[in-house]
Structures are given as C-alpha cells and as structure tokens.
Amino acid sequence: MSQVEELPVPEVTSEPAPPAPARPAPLGRPTGDRAFRGVMTLFGLTILAVPAMMVAQLVHTSKLSLAKFGLSFLTSTKWDPVHQEFGAWPFIYGTVVSSLLALVIAVPVSIGLAIFLSDLAPSRLRKPLGFLVELLAAIPSVVYGFWGIFVLVPLLRESVEPTIIKYLGSIPFFEGPPLGFGMLAAGVILAIMIVPTITSVTREVLKAVPDTHREAAIGLGATPWDTIRYAVLPSARSGIVGAIILGLNRALGETMAVTMVIGNRPKAAASILAPGYSMASVIANEFAEADSDLYLSALAEMALLLLVVALVMNLAARWLVSMTKNKMGARS
C-alpha cells in the first residue's frame, strides 16, 4: 500500500522551444469576430435609439404648442381649430374613461380565462382555446371597428342602452339618449381587444408559479378555488397587476376601432352613453388635415403625451412581470 509508483519525469532539455508556427490572426479576437460583434451591437443600439429619436422628434414637432399652451394644454377643454385654441382635456378624458371601462369589463373575464387555461381546463382543450384567444388578438383593428359599427353599435342602441336607461337613467353616468356610438361602445370594443393581452401575460405568470405550491395545497385537501386563492394568486399578484397595466396600455393607444365607434365629439360628458373622443382618434382624424403649424403641433403634442404614457406604463408593467417571474424562478 505504501508503494507509490513513481511517474517518469520528462527530461527537461535546455534547448529553446521551436518557434510557434505563424498564426493568421493574433491571439485576441479574430477580425471576423470583432466585426460581427460590432455590427450586431449596432443593431442592438438601434433599438435603443428609436424611442429616444421618437421622443426628440415629437418634442421638436410639438414645440409651438408646448410653448404657447404649456401645462394648460392638459386641462383646457376648448378645441377650436378655427380660432387656434387647443386644449387636450376632452381627449384625455375620453381616452382614460373608455380605457377604464374596457378594464372593468376585460379584467375579470381575462383573469378567469387565464386561470381556466392554466389550471382548470382539461389539457386537451388548452391548446385550441389558447389559439382561439390568439386569433382574437390577430383580428385587425379596422375590422373590429367595422364590426363595431354594424353589429355592436346597433345592439347597444336597440337593446342594451335602453335597458340601462330604463333602470339606471337617473344616475348621471347613464344619462342621455341611446345613441349606440359613444364611450360605452368604445369601452366594449377595447375590452374585447385587450382580453388576449391580459390573458396571455396572466397565463404566463400563473405558469411560473411552481407546481409544488399547488400540490402542497391539494395535499392539504384544498378545493380548486382554495388552491388558486391561497397557493397561486398570492405569488402571482404583482405579475397580474403588470398584465393589467399592459392591457391598459394597449387600450390607451388603440386607434382605429375606437375612432369608428366612439362618436368623435370633443366634449367630456359624465355619461358613458354619450359620444366622446380619444387622443389617438383625434390624431387619426385630424392630423392629415391640420392646416396650421400650431394645429399640427398640438396634435403632435398629443402623440407625445401618448408616447410618454406608454413608455412609463410599459416600464412599470414589464418590471412587475419580470420581478414576479424571477422571484418564482429563484424559489422553485
């Protein structure tokens, strides 16, 4: 046992090593690699440059309006191109109210659907149903609007809105004649359009919750509702909030479908049955016809406002979603 075999030690020669054969490239990164990395980094930086350029360009275009109206642009209710008076309040109001209406309708349905797809549906149903929801997201906005004009608006005008007015008409939120075109129509269309967004992100977040949580709950005798309520939702909560913000973001920027059904009247009315106007819609309708620099610049400022809101909301939402997913990844 004590015998240790001695390894033969190679004899050290005093001769200098033969010179290494000449290499085509030095030992650092070869030129091809450096060029490749450089070009790809350039493409990556392009992504970084685009939003920055957008903000810069839109600030530049809306200079006139920014200088003339300042902050009062946001609160002024007057939109009068003839007299060069531009206030964004009716449009901000229309955008916010129609989007919130959309959230009220879409959030419960989307979360229910996401839970159904991730936890409750028989596994054979999950794929086809998920695909159908994706198709809903794929329908072009202009087709939504077209359908809205011919199917949704008549439906609202002839049956839904008269019913609402009959029972709730005394409340200011539901006042006025049943026009069909209006905030409610915009809200419903937007709700349909944002369901796929909220559903798919929520589903992703629910999927990220480790199955061990669910198994533990089931092992304790939890019903499906208990499992979701106590084992899944608590860790998914901030991710779901992120999903809702992403849906809201989509609703705020949506243009064509809203423009076709919201009624396009620049007045902030309390009633959700009244026609309104949204920021994206007024840009779509009037930008090409803006006949003065100030008019154009006011519309560009509206686009800038939409952009800034979108950037902020996206940052917040992505952060929430990735935080939730990372937390879960670390735990499982």
Added chain:
Amino acid sequence: MSATPEARGHSLLEPGPGERARHLRSRIFTALCTASAIIVLVPLFSIVLYVVKRGLAGVSVAFFTRLPAPVGETGGGMGNAVVGTLVLIAIACAIGLPIGIGAGVYLAEVGRGRLRTVIRFTADVLGGVPSITVGVFVYSLFVVTMHRFSALAGGFALALVMIPTVTRTTEELLRLVPPHLREAALGLGVPAWRASVFIMLRTALPGIATGVMLAVARIAGETAPLIFTAFNNRYWSFSIDRPMASLPVQILTYATSPYKDWQDQAWTGALVLITLVFFLNLTARIAASRGLGGARR
C-alpha cells in the same frame, strides 16, 4: 373556520361545518372561469361569421384585379390595395428584418451586462408604443422632409411596429438552441461569429421564420401607422416614393362611407384581410407545434 389543529385534522376526515360551503364556492368559481372562456369566444365567432356573411358575396377575380370604381358606378375592386399591402409588407421586412434579427442576435449571442438588459427592456417597451404615435413620428421624420406621402414612409412605420416582435422572438429562439452545438463548432476551430451565424442562427431559423410570420400578420392589419405615411391611392402604383393604397386604409375609407356599394366592398376587403392574417397565424402555429420551432425538443 377555526384555526386550531384539532379542527383542521377533523375536517380532513369528516366534512366539518364549513366544508359544504367551501366546495360550493369552488364549484361556482370553476363555473365562472369556464363562463369567461365562453364569453371571450362570442365576439370572435360573431366577428368572423359576420365578416364571412357580408364579405363572401363580393369575392371575385375582379376584386383582386380591378381598381376601385368611382362613386355611383358599381363594380371595381381593391386590386391596387391588395398589391399595395404586399409591397408595404415587403418594404417593412426589408428594413425591419435585418435590424430586428440583428438586435435579437445581439441580445442572445453578443450582448453582456447592463447594456443588454437595457436594450432588451427597450425592445419590449417599443412593442408597447401606440402605432398611431409611430405614424406621427414617421410623418414628421419622412413625409415633412420629402414633402409627400410615400410607400417608403409607410413601410418604415410598419418596420418600427414589427421590429420588437422579431427581436424578442429571435432572442428567445437562439436561447433554445442547445449550447453544445456551439461548443462543438468552437472545438473544431470555427470562429465564434461563424458559429453564431451558421450553427446557432441556422438552427433557430425555422422558429424565427414562425415569429416573422406572426409579426407580418400583425402589420398586415395595421391602419393607424399608414394613414399619414403611405396615405392612400386610387390608382395602381409601384413607385415607393409615391402614396400607396393598402387594404386596411381602403377598408377604413369604404367602411365609413355612406355608400352601400362601398361598404359591401369593405366587407370583402375585411374578409380577405382576416383570411390572410388567420392563415399566417395558423401556419406559424402549426409549424411551431410540429417541432419546426428551432431546437424546441
């Protein structure tokens, strides 16, 4: 419900007082979730069926080959808009694919540290920018300086809309390629960049193609970025520095017009557009589930 261990142990063996309510609640909850799945399908089927019902009658050879007829005359088609949409998509791909795929390669293969995180985040954020804002941006960048609406401006706007999707798909699919493929290539003395392009990117290519199809499906239906960039055109046009018709813009124009004849054509246009978009989605989905999605095995 009481929280004492005895009560909990008890409820596992025999139904306790709250047990029945608990199961009922769960059943109601399951029913509500199932109901929301059904509710979501109602508008989907309503839209598809309505578009088919109103649009199918107008599908004819003339629709794809003729120009729009003047007001009052019947007939005509949307040939120029169909071709215009294809040209705009081609321009968008020519601009958007190199940047989108390149940035995706950067994120998956080249980038390091904070810069990569920031760029990935920016790509996601860019995907959330309203397309109408993209339209205004491209208008003030291109149309103002060129003094006219052009297909090039429209294609550029669409490229900006598609880049984020392409970038993120490329990155995700490159990440799915097993790293030992690269290691094997590097071990054979292949330069890193050739391994990236000819091994990694090549393996991920079918999956990336799927992602590109989805991105094309999305921009094919975009209206908002086109109304003040590519604008519209009543005639055949193949020059990219001139205004160009597109299906979504043409549908918008006809759908909001008071003429029944035009509305009927808009329905046919909507049917063609939906068919195109659904076809792209379906093909992409089937390709992905067949395992063509890169190295998804």
